[in-house]
Amino acid sequence: MLSRDAASLFWMARYLERAESQARLLDISLTMALIDVPEDREEQLSVPLLVTGTAEEFKELYGDVTPQNLIDFMLLDDRHPASVFNIIQSARDNALHVRGNLSADVWDSINLSYIEMKELRKTGVTESNASQIFDWTRARSHIFRGAAYGTLLRTDAFHFMRLGTFIERADTTARVLDIRHKMASASQDEHATRSFFEWTALLHSLAAFEAYQQIYGHNILPLNVAELLILELDVPRSLHACLHEIVALLELVESGDARKARRMANSLYANIHFGDRDYIAERGLHEYLTDFLERIQAISGQIQKDYMGWQV
Amino acid sequence: MLIKTPEEGLYDELFDLNNRVRPHYRTLENWLINSDEDLIAEKRREANVLFQRLGITFNVYGQDEGTDRLIPFDLIPRVISASDWQKLQSGLRQRVNALNRFLHDIYHNFDIVRAGVINAEQVFANPQYQPGMQNLKLPRNLYSHIAGIDLIRNNDGDFYVLEDNLRCPSGVSYMLENRRMMMRLFPELFAEAPVAPVDHYPALLGETLRAASLKPNPTVVILTPGRFNSAYFEHAFLARQMGVELVEGADLFVRKNKVFMKTTIGPQQVDVIYRRIDDDFLDPLAGNPQSMLGVPGLYGAYRSGNVVLANAMGTGVADDKSIYPYVPDMIRFYLNEEPILKNVPTWQCRLPKDLKYVLEHLPELVVKEAQGAGGYGMLIGPRASKKEISHFRDLLKAKPHHYIAQPTLSLSTCPTFVDEGIAPRHLDLRPFVLSGKKVQMVPGGLTRVALKEGSLVVNSSQGGGTKDTWVLEDDLC
Numbered sequence: 001m002l003s004r005d006a007a008s009l010f011w012m013a014r015y016l017e018r019a020e021s022q023a024r025l026l027d028i029s030l031t032m033a034l035i036d037v038p039e040d041r042e043e044q045l046s047v048p049l050l051v052t053g054t055a056e057e058f059k060e061l062y063g064d065v066t067p068q069n070l071i072d073f074m075l076l077d078d079r080h081p082a083s084v085f086n087i088i089q090s091a092r093d094n095a096l097h098v099r100g101n102l103s104a105d106v107w108d109s110i111n112l113s114y115i116e117m118k119e120l121r122k123t124g125v126t127e128s129n130a131s132q133i134f135d136w137t138r139a140r141s142h143i144f145r146g147a148a149y150g151t152l153l154r155t156d157a158f159h160f161m162r163l164g165t166f167i168e169r170a171d172t173t174a175r176v177l178d179i180r181h182k183m184a185s186a187s188q189d190e191h192a193t194r195s196f197f198e199w200t201a202l203l204h205s206l207a208a209f210e211a212y213q214q215i216y217g218h219n220i221l222p223l224n225v226a227e228l229l230i231l232e233l234d235v236p237r238s239l240h241a242c243l244h245e246i247v248a249l250l251e252l253v254e255s256g257d258a259r260k261a262r263r264m265a266n267s268l269y270a271n272i273h274f275g276d277r278d279y280i281a282e283r284g285l286h287e288y289l290t291d292f293l294e295r296i297q298a299i300s301g302q303i304q305k306d307y308m309g310w311q312v
Numbered sequence: 313m314l315i316k317t318p319e320e321g322l323y324d325e326l327f328d329l330n331n332r333v334r335p336h337y338r339t340l341e342n343w344l345i346n347s348d349e350d351l352i353a354e355k356r357r358e359a360n361v362l363f364q365r366l367g368i369t370f371n372v373y374g375q376d377e378g379t380d381r382l383i384p385f386d387l388i389p390r391v392i393s394a395s396d397w398q399k400l401q402s403g404l405r406q407r408v409n410a411l412n413r414f415l416h417d418i419y420h421n422f423d424i425v426r427a428g429v430i431n432a433e434q435v436f437a438n439p440q441y442q443p444g445m446q447n448l449k450l451p452r453n454l455y456s457h458i459a460g461i462d463l464i465r466n467n468d469g470d471f472y473v474l475e476d477n478l479r480c481p482s483g484v485s486y487m488l489e490n491r492r493m494m495m496r497l498f499p500e501l502f503a504e505a506p507v508a509p510v511d512h513y514p515a516l517l518g519e520t521l522r523a524a525s526l527k528p529n530p531t532v533v534i535l536t537p538g539r540f541n542s543a544y545f546e547h548a549f550l551a552r553q554m555g556v557e558l559v560e561g562a563d564l565f566v567r568k569n570k571v572f573m574k575t576t577i578g579p580q581q582v583d584v585i586y587r588r589i590d591d592d593f594l595d596p597l598a599g600n601p602q603s604m605l606g607v608p609g610l611y612g613a614y615r616s617g618n619v620v621l622a623n624a625m626g627t628g629v630a631d632d633k634s635i636y637p638y639v640p641d642m643i644r645f646y647l648n649e650e651p652i653l654k655n656v657p658t659w660q661c662r663l664p665k666d667l668k669y670v671l672e673h674l675p676e677l678v679v680k681e682a683q684g685a686g687g688y689g690m691l692i693g694p695r696a697s698k699k700e701i702s703h704f705r706d707l708l709k710a711k712p713h714h715y716i717a718q719p720t721l722s723l724s725t726c727p728t729f730v731d732e733g734i735a736p737r738h739l740d741l742r743p744f745v746l747s748g749k750k751v752q753m754v755p756g757g758l759t760r761v762a763l764k765e766g767s768l769v770v771n772s773s774q775g776g777g778t779k780d781t782w783v784l785e786d787d788l789c
Contacts, residue, residue: 001557001575001576002557002559002563002573002574002575002576003563003574003575003576004560004562004563004574005557006576093539096539096544096548097539099545099548099549099552099558100548100551100552100556100557100558101552102552104366108365108366111365111366112365115364115365156576160576253576254576254577255577256576256577256578257578307576308576310574
């Protein structure tokens with residue numbers, strides 16, 4: 001397939017995954033801020049900014065960290081390149097580029113998100129209707145996924161799209177885990193309930209709360225959470241699950257001479273696949289995740305070099 | 313709903329001169345008068361939403377929000393009887409055959425010029441003539457693989473060819489999507505009327521493009537200027553329907569006079585390019601050096617015979633308004649047949665005799681630039697002010713060879729949904745003619761309709777809309 005089309009599909013899927021995770025993050029922070037003690041509220045609300053690395057930009061545009069400001073900034077603001085509005089627009093731009101590779105259903109799912117998002121910007125979103133918007137974002141994401149799984153040919157177009165999804169997802173899981181873990185450990189000694197909240201929030205924002213309950217019961221221990229989100233293959237947003245997909249997809253795409261991205265992905269995969277909780281504990285979760293983030297970004301860069309970059 | 317009858321003296325597609333419904337419109341008329349106004353309004357809204365969702369939109373530059381605009385779609389189809397279509401089809405086949413023969417001739421033996429049918433200056437001094445195409449052997453001697461022929465029906469009830477489009481005619485996606493929309497909104501109508509299908513067009517186009525190369529299994533691509541082009545939707549639509557790659561100039565490169573596309577597994581050779589970019593922008597080394605849309609070296613690869621362009625370069629000379637008057641002569645010259653379709657009588661202002669006539673009859677004529685397109689820079693005599701007419705008189709005297717003139721034809725009308733209900737509006741017809749191993753077309757075309765009352769300008773850039781076009785399979789109903 002055309003290199004440029006592969007790039008567009010890859011980024012289209014990354015953006016759509018990002019829109020969903022951003023909505024999840026924001027949703028959880030707003031809810032958690034409600035239960036939090038007033039003096040910690042701002043810190044709680046700042047989590048999505050920290051995870052996405054946009055705290056500075058937010059400060060410049062809005063100043064105060066209030067729920068409404070956060071909603072405006074993260075969902076609708078067209079000045080903010082990573083607002084859900086702009087992310088969906090970028091996804092649609094990429095989809096427009098590769099319309100020839102998309103089924104009518106997949107195109108429709110993305111285009112309709114864009115059309116409805118434009119409407120949403122006109123009416124605006126407040127604290128009271130925000131949760132409906134979060135539901136909407138999640139639902140749109142599910143519809144895209146369903147349309148993609150249900151109607152696309154299993155060709156390289158599909159594989160490059162999924163690569164984008166799992167690279168983005170691995171990246172998000174690692175970041176959220178890192179930030180929440182930092183906050184939970186800081187408050188662990190002074191405030192046991194606070195740290196419980198942090199871990200609960202973390203699990204919710206990665207749609208893994210119920211999975212935790214099923215596997216470990218309701219007693220939330222930090223190392224269990226880390227194990228679940230890093231090592232557990234059956235949890236759809238775990239790093240292990242993401243890498244598992246990435247490695248399989250890189251085997252599926254027609255590759256010619258390109259081996260480097262595959263080698264890097266397989267090496268990181270082996271590290272997780274044969275890893276255990278003691279190794280993570282020994283290394284320290286933060287160091288472990290920092291290393292992971294660097295490597296997943298390098299893999300993403302290498303995929304783009306191997307398949308999408310061109311020097312004639 | 314009530315259908316407003318047409319003005320006297322105009323040919324209406326639905327009503328005959330005595331305001332009786334023509335037989336091939338009976339099913340439709342029956343449906344219209346029995347349709348409830350609210351239901352129709354509801355369906356119109358539905359169509360609008362569906363088109364938005366499909367993304368069949370126009371890109372309009374310089375607007376912030378909502379840069380995507382829809383071409384208005386009218387729910388009332390335009391119906392063509394089976395017998396009318398039979399005649400149109402043979403006429404179109406004949407005409408496109410002759411035009412392809414003409415193009416081959418003027419780039420090879422110049423027979424038609426030698427025979428004195430067209431004078432040399434008309435052909436070789438035409439800015440659209442590409443000397444570089446001389447003696448280039450093209451597979452099957454085909455130049456215009458895809459032609460869009462604009463027709464109108466005049467007062468006398470006959471179809472006339474208004475214009476031949478032999479470069480990159482667009483609009484076929486509207487023909488297909490309009491049909492799909494009608495079938496979705498009013499499936500019951502199709503159960504009653506024997507409407508000939510059009511949805512095999514992409515298959516025929518694919519067949520035509522593969523036949524454009526003599527290789528057994530040629531790789532075909534569509535070359536688009538990109539997603540900011542107003543016809544981008546159509547380029548993507550056709551690529552998807554045919555299962556070929558949609559490429560931009562930057563996706564292609566030329567090495568050793570061969571064209572390759574950049575794929576995830578390395579270079580892949582391209583054999584046929586269905587290009588939706590004008591000649592001048594195809595190759596910055598040969599045409600416009602500023603072109604960011606083209607492929608450097610493409611022209612050399614083309615000259616070497618390693619890639620086929622559809623349509624060929626240099627077809628513009630044959631659809632030029634100054635060549636148009638000669639098409640009937642071409643048909644006689646190359647095919648030894650009488651033209652089946654009528655040409656609009658045309659005065660060529662470069663000829664002193666014609667110029668004299670035109671200057672004397674300006675208020676009743678339409679004057680057009682020989683090289684213009686899109687309905688700009690023209691004078692419609694009967695609607696022009698004295699000042700405009702005298703302005704054109706000066707233009708004609710100064711540069712007579714820039715202009716042609718034609719009688720003012722009244723385009724036929726067809727009932728159309730407008731604000732006040734259902735009223736007659738003027739329309740034209742563009743069927744798409746494909747030339748490969750043989751000349752083929754699907755029964756139908758793009759019907760454009762001028763939505764403003766009395767307006768004769770159907771161009772979408774100037775407020776025109778589109779309709780589904782029905783060709784009936786038989787005229788018994």
